[in-house]
Amino acid sequence: MAPPPLPTIAPTIALLGPGAIGTTIAAALHEAGRTPMLCGRTALPSLTLRGDGGDLLVPGPVRTDPATIETTVDLLFVAVKATQIEAAAPWFAALCDARTVVCVLQNGVEQERRIAPSLPGSPVLPSVVWFPAQRQPDGSVWLRGKPRLTLPQTPAVGVVVAALQGTRCAVELAAAADFTSLAWRKLLQNAVAGLMVLAGRRAAMFSRADIAGLALAYLREGLAVARAEGAVLGDAVAQEILAQFQALPADMGSSILADREAGRPLEWDIRNGVVQRYGRFHGIPTPISDLVVPLLAAASDGPG
Structure with a gap:
């Protein structure tokens, strides 16, 4: 199966949940000149990713009020825990419309079933996250391996591939089975x-x-x-x-x-x-x- 065509215009991107996984993805995007809008529960001026190559600072701020969001985005990475999906509903309403691709960076095999009811008809793209990232006591994130995502080969995957193309986070596509x-x-x-x-x-x-x-x-x-x-x-x-x-x-x-x-x-x-x-x-x-x-x-x- 051939990979989906990449968008010709850079997508607008938001990241919800700047924890260990979210900070890693935000840093990968920022490093490639595609800094996402950061959204979460705690107001922070920036995010810090630590690794063998030194520290990488992702500029904020982390926005904490979905009522301040003025427009929807093309791509939303959701990195909140599965236990926080219900509380995240106002963010979904503010950031998503029917065209927004929602890439779920969560554990489990039920990502689409759990999050889809909270979305306004947006296509949901589950993922498998293959990297160890740990939040540190000072709030930074220590990345202890090379980041890699596996995504299903669907029409919606093109925007995610485009966003992460050329970043430190590798993307692998897999057929449904x-x-x-x-x-x-x-x-x-x-x-x-x-x-x-x-x-x-x-x-x-x-x-x-x-x-x-x-x-x-x-x-x-x-x-x-x-x-x-x-x-x-x-x-x-x-x-x-x-x-x-x-x-x-x-x-x-x-x-x-x-x-x-x-x-x-x-x-x-x-x-x-x-x-x-x-x-x-x-x-x-x-x-x-x-x-x-x-x-x-x-x-x-x-x-x-």
Whole structure:
């Protein structure tokens, strides 16, 4: 399948949710001379991305009031957490119309289904985010790998490819069936990262034989559900994902662990609950999910 034609006029771009992933995308765009409008909950004068090549400052400000938005945009990157979609509805109304392409930079395999009801008929483009970015105590974001997105090959993808062309963020296009497989592979990775929350530990925990065994069993449980949903993933995927965790720096965390440490609501449903829900739908036993999911849900409720 040939790639979609690129727009001949530079698109107007906004980014909603300048957290770790959002800051990385904003920095990539700014570096290429395509600085997006920044929108979020917290007013900031700028964003800072840290990496091996030094710091990159993205000029703001971060706008916090959707009522001040005067016009819609061609492309909206949505990097708020799935737990914040409902609260983001005023932003969608202000930034989007039926022609706005909405690229969702969120975890999970239900991105389109969850966000589409809040949009004014805008085309929704799910993505798979393949880079480790961590927010630091000073508010900056530490990018600890090369940024890469996988997007489905659809008519709407051209505007995203054009926006990110020539930036530090690589874009890969996948046919629908391949995208399903890749999205579920990333979902399995996200699900296992939830074990960090329950242990209160970072990547070093996966060097323990007992944790490695638990992670493998959990991955194989999710793999059965993923295949029932149409993902084409071999048996080796479970061991490959575990090996990725074991190869991480010992102090590498995950976004769900960062949320737990900060006392924020957790994305437990789209990362872990989905395996349990789809397993039940397909009649697949999910004994590990049946233990992990309620514990994560309880942790998301906060103290007390």
